[in-house]
Amino acid sequence: xxxxxxxxxxxxxxxxxxxxxxxxxxxxxNLDEVNVRYAFAFPDVYDIGMSHLGMHLIxxxxxxxxxxxxxxxFSPWHDMEEKMRNNNIPLYTLESKTPIENMDFVGFTLQYxxxxxNIINMLDxxxxxxxSCERENNDPIVMAGxxxxxxxxxxxxxxxxxxxxxxxxxxxxxxxxxxxxxxxFSRQEFFxxxxxxxGIYIPSFYNVTYNEDGTINSFVAKNEKHPKRVKKAMVxxxxxxxxxxxxxxxxxxxxxxxxxxxxxxxxxxxxRFCQAGMQYRPVRERDVEKIKEKVNNILKNTxxxxxxxxxxxxxxxxxxxxxxxxxxxxxKETNTSISLPSLRLDNFSFDVLEEIQKVRKTGxxxxxxxxxxxxxxxxxxxxxxxxxxxxTEEAFKLGWTSVKLYFMIGLPxxxxxxxxxxxxxxxxxxxxxxxxxxxxxKGNLKINTSASCFVPKPFTPFQWHGQNTLEEFxxxxxxxxxxxxxxxxxxxxxxxxxxxxxxxFARGDRRLGEVLIxxxxxxxRFDGWADFFNxxxxxxxxxxxxxxxxxxxxxxxxxxxxxxWDFIDAGISKEFLICENEKSKTEELTCxxxxxxxxxxxxxxxxxxxxxx
Numbered sequence: 300x301x302x303x304x305x306x307x308x309x310x311x312x313x314x315x316x317x318x319x320x321x322x323x324x325x326x327x328x329n330l331d332e333v334n335v336r337y338a339f340a341f342p343d344v345y346d347i348g349m350s351h352l353g354m355h356l357i358x359x360x361x362x363x364x365x366x367x368x369x370x371x372x373f374s375p376w377h378d379m380e381e382k383m384r385n386n387n388i389p390l391y392t393l394e395s396k397t398p399i400e401n402m403d404f405v406g407f408t409l410q411y412x413x414x415x416x417n418i419i420n421m422l423d424x425x426x427x428x429x430x431s432c433e434r435e436n437n438d439p440i441v442m443a444g445x446x447x448x449x450x451x452x453x454x455x456x457x458x459x460x461x462x463x464x465x466x467x468x469x470x471x472x473x474x475x476x477x478x479x480x481x482x483x484f485s486r487q488e489f490f491x492x493x494x495x496x497x498g499i500y501i502p503s504f505y506n507v508t509y510n511e512d513g514t515i516n517s518f519v520a521k522n523e524k525h526p527k528r529v530k531k532a533m534v535x536x537x538x539x540x541x542x543x544x545x546x547x548x549x550x551x552x553x554x555x556x557x558x559x560x561x562x563x564x565x566x567x568x569x570x571r572f573c574q575a576g577m578q579y580r581p582v583r584e585r586d587v588e589k590i591k592e593k594v595n596n597i598l599k600n601t602x603x604x605x606x607x608x609x610x611x612x613x614x615x616x617x618x619x620x621x622x623x624x625x626x627x628x629x630x631k632e633t634n635t636s637i638s639l640p641s642l643r644l645d646n647f648s649f650d651v652l653e654e655i656q657k658v659r660k661t662g663x664x665x666x667x668x669x670x671x672x673x674x675x676x677x678x679x680x681x682x683x684x685x686x687x688x689x690x691t692e693e694a695f696k697l698g699w700t701s702v703k704l705y706f707m708i709g710l711p712x713x714x715x716x717x718x719x720x721x722x723x724x725x726x727x728x729x730x731x732x733x734x735x736x737x738x739x740x741k742g743n744l745k746i747n748t749s750a751s752c753f754v755p756k757p758f759t760p761f762q763w764h765g766q767n768t769l770e771e772f773x774x775x776x777x778x779x780x781x782x783x784x785x786x787x788x789x790x791x792x793x794x795x796x797x798x799x800x801x802x803x804f805a806r807g808d809r810r811l812g813e814v815l816i817x818x819x820x821x822x823x824r825f826d827g828w829a830d831f832f833n834x835x836x837x838x839x840x841x842x843x844x845x846x847x848x849x850x851x852x853x854x855x856x857x858x859x860x861x862x863x864w865d866f867i868d869a870g871i872s873k874e875f876l877i878c879e880n881e882k883s884k885t886e887e888l889t890c891x892x893x894x895x896x897x898x899x900x901x902x903x904x905x906x907x908x909x910x911x912x
Contacts, residue, residue: 305396308382316550318379320393320557323548324600326369327360327394334366334481335474338392338402338439343827344416345373349547352406352609353466359543360467367474371392372405374645375424376415377825383424386749390424399425401476405439406470407458409447412804413797413827416452418443421459421817429816431459431503436486437850443589444470449531449578450501450757452863453804454501456812460490462498464531465564467541471496476883484832498532500867501525507809513850515769515808515861530868535909537583542593545600552605557605557638557730560593561585562622566611567892570668571679571883572710573612574756577876578869580901581910582892587622594626598635607638614639614651623651640664653697663694666705669713670720676886677712679742679879692731700742702728708775708792709767710754711883718775721750722782730785746788750779756805757864762877765855766802769795796834797827802852808863814846871902 309315321327330336339358340349348354360368369556370392370691375383383390399405404484405417419429422441428434431441443454451461462469476492491502504525508516520527533538542561546823549556565582566575573609584594594606606626610616626637630662639651650768667687669675675682704792706721732744752772755764767775783790804811818840825831856862858877865873875898879889889897892910896902902910 302384302853304388308379308386308388310376312625313376314346314381314730316374317373318393319550320371320396320438322455322550323499324545325356325394325547327452328368329426330368330395330689332366333368334478335368336397336402336406337361337367337474338368338372338399338405339369340372340399340405340407340418340421342374342375342407342414343411345549346551346553348373349553351408351410351430351755353558355543355546356467356541357406357470357683359540359546361470361474364471364474366478368394370402370427372399372421374414374421375483376865377831380420380424380436389426400427400439402439403481404442404474404835406442406444406462407887409443409445409454411827412447412453412801413832415804415815416456416819416823416826419457419816420824423819430856432456435657436484440486440489440806446578447805447909449867449869450452450864451500451502451573452507452809453807453811453815455809457815458502459486460493461500461502462500462532463500463529464869466498466617468534469496469532472496473499474681493770495531496532500896502527502809505866513847514618515863518861518863518866528649528866528868530904531578531870533870533905534564535905536581537561538589544593544596546597546600546853548603554608557602557607558594558597558603559607559609560590560597561609562590562613562616563610567615568612568681569679569879569889569892570670571677571760572680572707572753574759576869579611580870581905581908584586584617587625588616590622591625591629595629598633604634605636606639607640607788609640620651631807636769638777652694663691663699663701664703664705665690668705668707669710670706670722670724673886674710674713674717674720676888677883678710679883679889681888681891684727687724688727688731691728695732695735696739699739700732700746701745703747704749706748706750707753708750708779709772711753711761711764716776719776719782721748721800722779724883725783725788725790726785729785732787735789739907746785746818747791748783748788749791749793750776751793752795752807754798754802757862758867758869759875760876760883762806762862762876763856763858763880766799767878768853769799772798793834794829797832799848799852800826800837803848806849806863807851810846814840814844868904870899870901872898872905875899878881 339354341354358369361367372392393397422429440459442460443458444466446465448461473493480489493499494501505520507518512514563582563584565579567582570576651839668680725746728746755761755766776792818837821836823836
């Protein structure tokens with residue numbers, strides 16, 4: 300247990316509530332009755348991690364198993380890390396204040412490539428060897444899952460076991476095997492026992508060789524008994540899948556300070572840049588009655604005043620209007636509001652919108668992604684300009700005055716004319732507001748327009764495309780900044796240097812592991828935070844290790860090239876991805892999966908019964 304030193308240093312750091320635990324609905328188990336101890340590690344600050352739905356799901360699911368204790372650990376902020384290192388306080392779990400080196404498992408969630416140095420930092424703070432080959436039988440097993448695990452290779456020398464796909468499907472199976480072996484535990488024997496489970500990838504079981512030009516020559520299992528490909532784990536029936544009916548209520552405000560209920564998983568739209576839309580196929584929905592039950596219980600058990608209906612594209616839920624109307628009948632009695640993230644412009648229902656605004660009106664957020672219709676068709680966004688304009692016009696009539704518009708720059712086939720379309724579309728939205736009679740305008744208009752930098756991601760049709768160079772991104776960003784000169788339109792961009800590194804690790808191989816470690820040794824951590832990101836240190840690291848980051852981020856790749864993630868069977872065939880990439884070159888649309896099956900491969904991998912759209 301951590302000594303009383305902790306009480307003294309908490310008085311000297313920002314937001315001490317990040318480090319104390321014991322929140323409402325958190326678990327506190329008798330350690331004498333626990334057989335397996337699991338640390339769920341979020342490689343960012345508490346305020347971010349406590350907004351993550353997956354953490355709440357895994358935390359509660361594991362803790363409902365009597366002899367398993369799942370505890371939380373977050374990356375300490377810089378002030379707390381300094382105090383911990385100066386006072387020899389190891390990284391500890393919030394629930395029991397146990398150093399993570401004493402846990403059976405430390406499981407990281409990989410939500411963002413720019414958190415990788417935080418993983419290394421947390422292991423070091425926890426006195427756990429950074430490289431998996433240096434860990435012994437009495438050390439914790441380091442696991443990792445989440446969306447970025449679909450290219451695990453940059454962390455292959457650091458993480459012992461990756462969970463590919465839906466972790467709630469595979470994790471209990473792994474822990475059951477561990478329990479049976481714990482009395483005579485051998486890391487190697489344990490790894491051998493679990494390697495055949497769908498979703499399990501153990502990097503140490505595989506060898507990679509490279510060609511003279513740096514591309515991959517081969518990726519093979521060291522033992523012929525080990526699977527040649529790793530099939531993702533998948534929850535097939537979301538109605539029967541576990542979902543918590545109570546979640547921890549933090550002491551301090553978090554990024555998303557509300558309760559969340561997942562209404563469906565997957566997406567049928569097929570946007571060609573979207574990793575989540577591809578790797579989380581097929582769509583699996585929860586029934587309306589199940590959702591209503593979950594919403595009622597989670598609000599009763601937490602006291603939150605807002606509920607978010609979570610998914611990749613909430614307005615695509617097949618019964619969204621009925622669901623919202625039914626929920627609002629109950630929620631308006633307690634003045635509880637509903638948040639609908641990820642709305643689509645082409646199926647946006649104002650009947651739903653009017654129901655929501657009866658309780659509390661919030662800003663509207665839409666993602667046209669591209670400024671021109673040509674480019675929206677190329678990326679298969681499937682919406683037209685009239686969808687945005689008709690939707691926002693109706694919203695203005697109903698009293699909305701705050702609109703967020705999300706775009707990307709650097710998309711494949713983009714021209715400067717497409718870039719200027721971002722400016723043109725924002726101005727058209729503004730003009731719609733002022734086209735109303737003055738007496739009908741309700742409040743002051745504010746349009747927040749942002750343009751992020753396209754990052755090519757694994758398992759997408761655009762995985763073969765090189766990213767724009769920093770010079771190309773700067774030219775496009777500068778053009779928009781100079782052309783958007785209106786006090787009603789706030790325009791912001793993302794740091795292209797951060798996106799460049801994101802692309803490096805999104806498409807990287809296991810040779811980048813030493814880059815991560817070296818960059819961390821130089822002081823890199825919290826790289827997704829503008830105040831901490833140090834591009835110079837990263838470039839120094841690449842130069843010293845003689846690694847060309849452009850080889851990973853900016854290079855266009857041939858269809859014949861072996862990708863670092865090709866050994867993973869995500870259910871989507873490479874043939875389908877190639878076909879979609881080719882269609883993008885002629886702006887050919889692929890309709891929604893609900894209208895027609897396009898043979899993406901998911902039914903071939905998991906059986907015809909899994910795809911019920």
